[in-house]
Amino acid sequence: MQGDTAAHDDRIEALAETFEMLGDWEERYRYLIELGRKLPPLPDDEHNDANKVNGCMSQVWLQSEALPGPPQTLRFLGDSDAHIVKGLIALLFEIVSGRTPQQILDTDVSAVFTRLGLENHITMNRRNGFYSMVERIRRLAASAAQADAR
Amino acid sequence: MNDLGPAPIAAPTLDLDTIRAQFPILAEPIHGKRLAYLDNAATTQKPLAVLHALDDYYRHANANVHRAVHELAARATSRYEGARDRIAAFFSTQREQIVFTRGTTESINIVARCFLLPRLSPGDEVLITGMEHHSNIVPWQLVGAKVVAAPVLDDGSLDLDAWRGLISPRTKLISVVQVSNSLGTINPIADMIAAAKAHGIPVLVDGAQAIAHSRVDLSTLGADFYCGSAHKTFGPTGCGFLWARSEHYESMIPWLGGGDMIRTVSFEHSTWNEVPYKFEAGTPDISGAIGFAASLDWIEQVGLDAIAAHEHELLEYGTAALAQIDGLRMIGTARHKAGILSFVIDQAHPHDVGAILDQDGVAVRTGHHCTMPLMHRFGVPATIRASLAVYNGRDDIDQLATALRKACRLLR
Numbered sequence: 001m002q003g004d005t006a007a008h009d010d011r012i013e014a015l016a017e018t019f020e021m022l023g024d025w026e027e028r029y030r031y032l033i034e035l036g037r038k039l040p041p042l043p044d045d046e047h048n049d050a051n052k053v054n055g056c057m058s059q060v061w062l063q064s065e066a067l068p069g070p071p072q073t074l075r076f077l078g079d080s081d082a083h084i085v086k087g088l089i090a091l092l093f094e095i096v097s098g099r100t101p102q103q104i105l106d107t108d109v110s111a112v113f114t115r116l117g118l119e120n121h122i123t124m125n126r127r128n129g130f131y132s133m134v135e136r137i138r139r140l141a142a143s144a145a146q147a148d149a150r
Numbered sequence: 151m152n153d154l155g156p157a158p159i160a161a162p163t164l165d166l167d168t169i170r171a172q173f174p175i176l177a178e179p180i181h182g183k184r185l186a187y188l189d190n191a192a193t194t195q196k197p198l199a200v201l202h203a204l205d206d207y208y209r210h211a212n213a214n215v216h217r218a219v220h221e222l223a224a225r226a227t228s229r230y231e232g233a234r235d236r237i238a239a240f241f242s243t244q245r246e247q248i249v250f251t252r253g254t255t256e257s258i259n260i261v262a263r264c265f266l267l268p269r270l271s272p273g274d275e276v277l278i279t280g281m282e283h284h285s286n287i288v289p290w291q292l293v294g295a296k297v298v299a300a301p302v303l304d305d306g307s308l309d310l311d312a313w314r315g316l317i318s319p320r321t322k323l324i325s326v327v328q329v330s331n332s333l334g335t336i337n338p339i340a341d342m343i344a345a346a347k348a349h350g351i352p353v354l355v356d357g358a359q360a361i362a363h364s365r366v367d368l369s370t371l372g373a374d375f376y377c378g379s380a381h382k383t384f385g386p387t388g389c390g391f392l393w394a395r396s397e398h399y400e401s402m403i404p405w406l407g408g409g410d411m412i413r414t415v416s417f418e419h420s421t422w423n424e425v426p427y428k429f430e431a432g433t434p435d436i437s438g439a440i441g442f443a444a445s446l447d448w449i450e451q452v453g454l455d456a457i458a459a460h461e462h463e464l465l466e467y468g469t470a471a472l473a474q475i476d477g478l479r480m481i482g483t484a485r486h487k488a489g490i491l492s493f494v495i496d497q498a499h500p501h502d503v504g505a506i507l508d509q510d511g512v513a514v515r516t517g518h519h520c521t522m523p524l525m526h527r528f529g530v531p532a533t534i535r536a537s538l539a540v541y542n543g544r545d546d547i548d549q550l551a552t553a554l555r556k557a558c559r560l561l562r
Contacts, residue, residue, distance in 0.1 A: 025181070025509045029560055033561065058501040082502045083502050083561055084502045085501060085502075
């Protein structure tokens with residue numbers, strides 16, 4: 001478990017280093033958009049109401065899958081019609097997808113995004129759908145962790 | 151330049167530097183860039199005159215209104231009621247016809263609840279237009295009226311013939327936006343009011359986007375109800391007004407009960423204060439009303455004609471500048487249009503464009519602008535909207551156009 005957590009932290013460290021190298025906002029956005037383009041596609045029929053996350057300005061979908069393990073991990077697929085939001089989703093999945101429910105719950109997503117200089121996307125605009133996605137992932141992780149404990 | 155006819159009367163001019171100097175927030179660097187504030191249809195910035203009025207009120211006159219006999223209460227009451235006088239004068243009407251509300255939304259809800267509901271039978275209709283803000287749709291639905299929306303033409307103007315055809319014996323009220331917040335379309339409200347009168351149907355005009363940009367004379371307009379919000383006229387948020395014909399006010403039973411709106415109260419029976427007080431239960435937004443009045447003073451000082459001429463010139467400049475951007479489609483190109491540039495760009499989601507513009511100091515609104523049915527009409531989920539005010543100049547438009555080009559490069 002110790003090794004897993006270290007690998008998890010390493011991912012965040014690597015992201016932070018990448019973003020530091022990127023410099024100005026234009027490069028950061030360009031990188032985000034590129035990440036979004038590389039996001040594994042969400043199948044067409046998964047763009048449904050059940051997977052839709054409430055948002056005001058852009059549409060966001062989230063699909064989750066539990067891999068029994070052990071240890072049990074959660075894997076996510078997602079999509080958005082906005083490129084930057086899609087990039088944020090890719091970044092988020094980099095941090096949380098394939099992790100155990102407890103690791104997900106232990107991850108302070110806001111702190112990571114703040115470190116990457118993207119805090120506005122989480123804190124300022126709670127209605128862009130991305131924030132709701134973070135909330136939904138935490139809820140999924142919480143119920144998976146609970147089921148695990150039983 | 152007009153070379154063909156006689157020399158046009160010189161449009162009143164205004165000095166942009168002097169005006170901008172009165173809005174401290176415009177000097178606020180955003181992400182290290184110069185701010186181009188183009189979200190004025192959402193809310194306007196506040197000039198020093200308004201900031202000072204608010205500050206002065208709290209420093210020298212703060213007390214509750216209409217109650218105590220002490221000096222501060224007298225000052226507060228005098229400034230609050232003075233604000234009502236100021237607002238009435240601005241719109242050429244009587245002070246008793248100005249009810250302070252939280253804004254246009256609350257004003258429309260009061261009309262729905264206190265005027266329409268008691269007159270409503272099952273199947274009765276409220277005729278609106280396809281370009282209404284949600285605040286001119288939902289309040290009617292909440293009281294059980296059937297909402298009938300007249301279609302909008304491809305250029306964003308109202309299909310007036312279709313609108314006339316939708317007036318029916320079931321139409322209990324006609325409600326229309328004077329200037330569309332999403333498109334900028336200026337509706338022919340004088341003609342519409344005349345048509346409604348011919349059928350004896352009361353008319354509400356939503357003036358939220360109109361009053362800071364053109365003169366509104368309520369003594370001659372002929373409407374039954376009119377409303378607006380202070381924060382869109384360079385005043386504070388949370389304050390606005392309802393105007394109504396006196397006979398309507400008299401017939402309406404108040405919606406909110408509480409202090410100040412009563413004449414007598416007993417456990418068996420209460421009686422109402424006179425208009426406008428019977429609609430102002432509880433401690434009102436005293437400073438908001440005072441700031442609102444100060445904002446109208448400021449507008450008067452600059453001159454509504456000069457403001458209108460400036461914004462019109464800038465709208466034309468902006469329309470031409472944006473037309474140069476590859477793949478940009480303007481939504482709303484009506485001949486009579488206020489200073490709103492609403493558009494979509496091929497392969498660029500409004501949310502992404504808005505986020506990129508923000509990094510360059512350009513503040514625009516992206517989204518459905520609380521007009522979901524209208525977005526549906528134009529087949530877009532959202533638009534990018536740049537909305538103008540008196541302090542905007544060509545430099546703001548140029549900054550917008552440059553940032554839009556950058557957004558296109560990044561997103562395509």
